[in-house]
Amino acid sequence: MIASFAAALNRSFRHWSLLPAVVVFVALTVYPMVNLLRMSVSTIEFAEGRAHWSFTPARNVALLASDAVLPAAVINTALFVVAAVAIEVFLGLLLALLVARLERGKGLVRTAMILPILVPPVAIGSMWKLMYNYDFGVFNQTLVALGAAPVNWLGSTSIALASVVAVDIWHWVPFVFLILFAAVEGIPPDVIEAARIDGASTVQIARRVMIPLLKPALAVALIFRGILAFKTFDEVYLLTSGGPGTATELVSLHLYRVYFEQNLLGYGALLSLALIAMIVAALLVSRRALRGMSRA
């Protein structure tokens, strides 16, 4: 009897051993997601010192449909993600290829490139806000010293989003560089050597040999940066707070206003789900595009 129980326990141990991981997964991932889903179909109001939940999915959907700022936020977010990620990956790749050719000082470059990633986002926002300042910023002072007119970096509807994208590029190009640089360093030298013996030029080696070999690393960089770019908040909050008008309003910033300033917790949860859906859709599209690239 005892022996058969021990044997059964032994057989099922591999399942039981997963329990701690399952508990952690449920507590940290499943429960918050279920709670988010529950919130998204509810209205949460506070009275008599406690929260009162009511089931109002139609109300939240109506709020989503009638949200006048959301369309601008979605368009800006799409523009921001495409522009920032594309430029970051291009520059990161270019830097990785150039630094890989260095014979000395690779370590120094790699260390220096980490610095922007280490700066806290709040410091980045404050620093760039000062540099963009219309009257006192270093950019406009340089322009004026050169005899040019100052530029309204953060106050012009046509430039503000580009100014925010520029800060994001400065912040995240090193991240992309580090991923791609590691991948470039991992390419076997004999492959490149063989191409060179076959008469390939440097550009041809980069285009026909290195970039195809870097596709897995490029995919990782694109996916990581894409997800993070969708969620960008601190830079835009500190630089422009979404203005002027809705020129730099991103979905994450709008979400913050809905949750924390308007205190619409149910609608905020629905908006969070919409943002998650946007990210998933973008990932699926980019995965398909990457697959297409690999087949080509």
Added chain:
Amino acid sequence: MRHIFRAIAAAALAAAFGVAAPGAQAQQPFADVGKQPPITILINSSPWYGGFEKTVELYEKQTGNKVKLDTTPYGGMLEKARNAVRGDKSPYDLINLDTQWTIEFYEGGFLTPLKDIDPAFDLPKEVLTYGDSGYWNAAKRWRTPNGGKLMAWSPNGNVDLFLYREDLLKAAGIAPPKTWDDVLASCAKLQDPPRMYATVIRGERGNGIRFEWMYFMLGKGATVVKDAEKGDYTVTINSPQAKAALDLFIEVAKRCGPPNAGALGQGDVIQLLATGKAAQAMVVSAAWSNFDDPAKSAVVGKIMAVPVPAPAGGKPPALLGNWNMAVPKNVPDAQKKAALAFSRWFLTAGAQRAYAEAGSIPVRSDTFQSDLAQNPKFRWMNAYLTMQKYATQELGYAEGAQVEQILGLRLNQALIGEMSSGKALNTAAKEIEDLFRKNGRRTGSLPPLPE
């Protein structure tokens, strides 16, 4: 024995702080609050914080009671306060709330009416009540002492002042402005961009432009809704008067200010005036200390204050932006009593004088009327008192934060030229009406303005 020692210490400190008020105040400038347990206060790091901190230090020295300050930037205050009151036990015994946030906390039942802690507690008659934002009538859902309970007191009441460079105006032969026409006339002489801007006003999206524009709105006799206190939420923001106010605001901001008028925040306005790049500015009173501090200002002693100009033929406008100190419901009774003891002490004439001398805006009328007002250091006080006379609370309803966001965006879009003023106000009116309708308010709207 301890009481005698405390009284002597209080008298010595009062003398050290230059307390010279006559009569009863001189006899008892501070309250004796006895020994209290330590308390923690959630307080914002606004321009007046330095004065608050020094006054708290005085309280600690004088009473021996301990106060811990959780000093938080404005951006984090609301969430810290929400988290504190929604939990089982608040880590704060006093929380400081922006006037716009109070309704959420009053309606949510998260605060303790001050008379529930001590039925004998009342605000001294000299204490300014800032549009009665510390009272809450739950049945009426309105902040009023009529049928309302005292929930909070104000440690700070901001109104805008119109600050100007005395030296520049004198040199240009311009008198301090009384109307916006005066301001526009002065712009012709003073505007010399990018070396000098004649008048700078906050125009950035959100609270900044909403708050400043409302001075123009009130001056033109316009309103956001018809009569919210009586439950009539008919939206009146797209009235011809409101449009005139917006057109005037845009004209002043664009003709007299920098090209980035639509992105100017509070810090920018203060910076332009303090660095000598602006001749005049509309600034909250709490920012005054920046201009007389040689470490922060290039124009020490050159700035003067007058009430915010009225539109020609319009009313003197004033809008309140005060803070409210309240006791959460979820703190133990002994802590509530200690919080109330601090409140009682803080609102005394002696503490308020020390508060003013430390660079803050006092909240007692007798402090403004004391000899301090004659001191050049406090030359803003007369303008402040005049503004106080006319000051009102706006957006004092549960939807206030959402209305502010709507107005903050649409006004900014009008200022930067994305929309005409008529279209901006029509759009705002429609959005505000929809909001009230969804919340079951009695609402309606005016015919749209020509766009």
